[in-house]
Amino acid sequence: MGKVITLGEIMLRFSTSQGTRLAQSDTLAVHYGGGEANVAISLANYGHEASFVSKVPDNALGEAVKKHLQRYHVGTEFLLFGGERLGTYYLESGIGQRAASVVYDRAHSSFAEMTSIDWSEEELFKDVDIFHVSGITPALSSSWQTLTLELIKAAKKHGCKVSFDINYRGKLWTQKEAGRVLKTLLPYVDYCSAGYLDAIHLLGITPQPNEELPYYYKKIQELYPNISVFYSTKREVISASDNQLIGTLWMDQTYYQSATQEIVPIVDRVGGGDAFCGGILHGLLNQEEPQKMIEFATATSALKHTVHGDCNQFSEEEVNSFLAAGSGKIIR
Template identity: 60%
Template sequence: MTKVVTLGEIMLRLSTSPGELLTSADTLQMHYGGGEANVAIALSGYGHDTYFVSKVPDNALGRGVQRHLLANGVSTAYLLQGGERLGTYYLEAGIGKRSPRVTYDRKHSSFANLSASELIFEEILDGASLFHVSGITLALSQDLRELTLEALKTAKRKGIKTSFDFNYRATLWSQEEAATAILPILPYVDICSCGELDAVFLLGIKEADHTLSKEERLVYYYRKINEIFPNLEVMVSTFRNNISASSNELQGNLYANGTLYQSKVHDIQPIVDRVGGGDAFAAGILNGLLEKMDYEKTVTFAAAASALKHTVHGDCSQFTKEEVQRFIESGSGRISR
């Protein structure tokens, strides 16, 4: 099996039921989730040997995280224990025209206080084919920015492919802070998940002509990014049309070698849980690249995997390759016999 390593924070998620506000809810649903953990879980379901690098407290919640990862086939060999708390976030479920809303409670978490001296990436990455991380990790502390940069440098030195998802969250840091942290790491990235807003507001690229189609604008931005960072082999993103909180249209994009490849548009309704849809797409892209699918099949698989994730509760996608492929071949709504 292909060894994949991801680095990031996993948190406790507490969610309201649709139709309830967080301010008045008296019961909350509990899940564990985090971008890089979600990617590791999805890739494990596709048959890859995945390792999640993080730190959780030595208490019932930390043990719950470990059980969650192991139950989904992810190795916890590099899951450190220590610190005082597991980061938490609250999800107020959207409905109709009211969008979902996230409230973070993650400061001073065990992972946010992780120091570079606690991890030896020379050993962790030994034998790996891919290392994945996101901008959320960079946002949490200066130590984690330095740790991530060193991990990416180590991966490149060992000939390991690297993947970075911008995953910008305005509630965690400013655009200026994000740009300062992200720019130094991009020379060490092979596969990048980013879109138009990232190009303009984080990378400072001049806005495209608004008379162009959205596809033409995306190609413009990806070409400009490639001029600055020619090391980026693949760039990916999604087009999402938010019709309502329970109805979206989703299309996957993959840019490589000067060409844009796109999936079909998925009409997703009703949405059971949108959280983690981007991670499912990222994992689908990485699976396709690891398995050396052609680019069109890769983005088709990734978009289908993301669409399927919207149909289940929780942060992570637990579908197999075969289930995603059946969905692609049969379309939605048909009984699989």
Template identity: 55%
Template sequence: MKKVVTLGEIMLRLSTQAGERLSQANQLMMHYGGGEANVGVSLSHFGYDVYFVSKIPNNPLGLGVKRHLQSHGVHTEYLVTGGERLGTYYLETGIGERSAKVTYDRKYSSFSKLLVEELDFDEIFKDAALFHLSGITPALSARLQEVALIALQKAKEHGVMTSFDCNYRASLWSHQEAAEAFQSLLPYVDICFCGELDAIYLLGIEQAPDTLTREEKLVFYYKKIKEIYPNIHYMSSTFRDVHSASSNDLQGTLFVDGSLYVSEKHAINPIADRVGGGDAFAAGILYGLLETLSPQSSVSFAAAASALKHTIYGDCNTFTFEEVFQFAENGSGKILR
């Protein structure tokens, strides 16, 4: 099995029941999750040897993280123990026309205090095929910007394919702060998950002409990004049409060698849980690239994986690659006998 490494913060998620405000809730559903951890869980279910790098507290919640990851086949040897708390976030579940709302409680978490000196990147990247990171990690502290940069540099030294999801969160930092950090990271990235808004507000690309279609605009932005960062070989994102919190249309895109490949549209209604849908899509793209599928097959697989994730609760996608291919081939709503 190919070795995959992901690095990031895993948090405790506490969610309301649908139709309930956080301020009125008297019980919450509990899950563990985080962007890079979610990608790692998906890739583990796809059959890869996944290692998650992070820092967690030495308390029952830290133990819960280990058990969560191990239950999905993710290796925890590279987890550093220390600090006093696990980052937490509260999800007020959306329904109908009311959007979901996230409230973070992650300051001073164990992961935010992770130091480069605590990680042996030569051991971590030994024999690895892929390293995945997201923009959430450098958003959390200046020291984590250093960790992210050195991790990408070390991965490239070891000949590891690198993946970066911009994953901008306005509640964590400004456009300017993110743009400055990304400029230092992107020269070491092979695969970049970014969309139109990332191109305009984080990477400084001028807006595409309004006369272009949605697909043509994305090609415009991706070609401009490729001019600035010729090292980026693949760019990917999704088109999401939001009809309500419970009903979305989803399409995936993958830009390779100057061409944009677009998946079929998935009409997802009702949505059980949208959180982690983007991570499931990213894992699907990474699977396609690791398995050298055609670009069209890769983006179709990724969109199908993301659509399936929307049907289960929690942050993580637990479908195998066989189940994703079966869903993509058979379509939705059919009984599998």
């Protein structure tokens, strides 16, 4: 098993019930989550030593974050306490032809307001195999654009593989700003979650109507030959409650694609991409065969869609049982 640290912001999420608009809701479900924290939880579920690096307020909400992470056996030794507030967001759940929508309330959060690296690099990266971060973190502030690059460079200096999920959020920054920052970060990345839209709109690769995803992976790799693995999902949205999901992987100059996972009805789509990322990193840490890796990652993403909350709640054994039994069959 491997040792992984993930860095990012964790937030308090308020969700409506399906069929209720946010403006008309008088009851909201509460969950804690964030992309990098969700990846750490997945990896801890699979038996890896995973720790989450962040900052939360020194109050009951910050303590609740710590307990949430510890519940899933994620290390909290690098969780700092201080600052003014925990970032929040509001999710209006989609159903049928109406998509889900998000309202952020995360400005001036404890993590977003950080302006310096308040951890010891030697302690942070000691014996770590993978350092995982996403594009959400540098989108939070100009300070985090600088700090993210500094931490990635420090991870490389200490012999860590760097995993980066582009995870573009249009509500946090523009494509132009994201593209500029990505071009400073990607030269230090080993494993990258990216799709063809990222290649076109963020990395400036000219679209080719007759080309498929492997073409864009090759073009990104020509720009950044240091990146050895690319991965992403292809999703066909029948409705907000009915999706078809395929996982894709580019590794050793070869393209791999999973079987299609039919996800209907969707209980909660949030965190599906993080579960997929956790599945890929699990396979890389265990040096699994690429086809096995992509099937596992796609299955764990499909399973995440069946539970409420941001994080994947399934073990390696449960994911493998799901794959063996087939979707929807009783596991006896």
